[in-house]
Amino acid sequence: xxxxxxxxxxxxxxxxxxxxxxxxxxxxxxxxxxxxxxxxxxxxxxxxxxxxxxxxxxxxxxxxxxxxxxxxxxxxxxxxxxxxxxxxxxxxxxxxx
Numbered sequence: 001x002x003x004x005x006x007x008x009x010x011x012x013x014x015x016x017x018x019x020x021x022x023x024x025x026x027x028x029x030x031x032x033x034x035x036x037x038x039x040x041x042x043x044x045x046x047x048x049x050x051x052x053x054x055x056x057x058x059x060x061x062x063x064x065x066x067x068x069x070x071x072x073x074x075x076x077x078x079x080x081x082x083x084x085x086x087x088x089x090x091x092x093x094x095x096x097x
Contacts, residue, residue: 014087022080034082040064041071 021031032054039055045064049056057064070078 018080018083021083022076024076034079037067038071038078
């Protein structure tokens, strides 16, 4: 019973968090790495490639190609999708418990 409560609580909190990001509610609309990924949509990957700069993409061009379909959507939608992917990865890696 307790495991189910914890699992359900996790999914409820995750859904609320994704909802806040989709709605663009501050400060949950901020994500430095996600913004760097989303900013690759122009194709110019490294114009602000300095550590600590908002939008600085410091990753492989192959990763930019992999996520390019996601970068076509508006920022808040991208952030919601990216957050959902991260939550799903966490859930898979954490296992059923």
